Amino acid sequence: MALRALGRQLRSLNLIPVVQPRRFFGASAHHDDEHEEEHGPAQTPTVFDKLVEITVVDMNGVLHKVRGLAGQTLAQALIEYGFPATYFFPNMGFYTQHIPDAHVYVPKDYWGKMPNIDPESEEGGAVKRMFRDIVQDYQRDTSYFASYITLGPELNGMTVGIGPIKPWILHSDWAFAGVHDSKAKQFDKPTVEIWG
Template identity: 30%
Template sequence: MALRQLAQRLGLARGAGLLRPFSTAPSVYDKMVQLTIVDYSGRRHVVRGLEGQSVVDVIEGHMDSLGEEALCLSPEGRDTRETHIKLPNELLAAFPPHTGDDARFLAEIAEPKAVDAHSRLGSKVTLSKELDGTVLALAQVYPWKSL
């Protein structure tokens, strides 16, 4: 009992037999978002990124498993990279449809007739907790139709 009172005075909590400091600040783990990305050959890759990163940022960090063809140079120039991704039905309302320059960029980097309502630029999709566990696809693959 005295140990518990001392721990409370010092701002420590007792958990799993160890004393640890109380903390309200989020850790990196709290900001982690896990995605499954289906590549051009239909293989699934579980990748992780941080809230606030774009899908392009996450893909750049996993080029060793996703392959160089996952990204291309952006039509915007400035040595930036871009990718054409497909969103599942449940996320379509969360990301506005492609218009203007986005539509033109998608037409430039996508395969002919591959751009549809599910298409988005990877740089325009920002990771958030709502995306945790989502399946995204590169180009013409629709993994949610086969599940």
């Protein structure tokens, strides 16, 4: 009791210094409050600032909120999310062979944000081959390949549908009657084993 009373008396006399919380800036930076109010503390971008959220409709009509980082391809985001391996196939590009890709339907509202590929280039030839050999009659006006879509803030909130492929052309053990799900995921085996 006596200690509490003594503490109250000392606080009322302002003899106990009030310790201000420390603020950490750069090693050599010395800021006063006035300067801080003018410019504010430095803001470092976080991973959260780079997140892009895409709604993906799978082959069974189920919606998935897929998050990826800006600069990542949509194919990479789909793989990291854990879509079945049967949704993917090897890209046929000269420099991108064996990179997993997926057929997606992009809404017309976002079509202008998709990169243009010169149909006469090597990459354009690879895209034509993938449509001819893998997508076949599942191709629509809004069909695109996920490895060519780079995530960025302008695509945040976009909804895409996973488009069917003809997996039995590439994988005889995946010749199934219209069911595009399997327990195997893209990360379950090295890519070389999947496509080799």
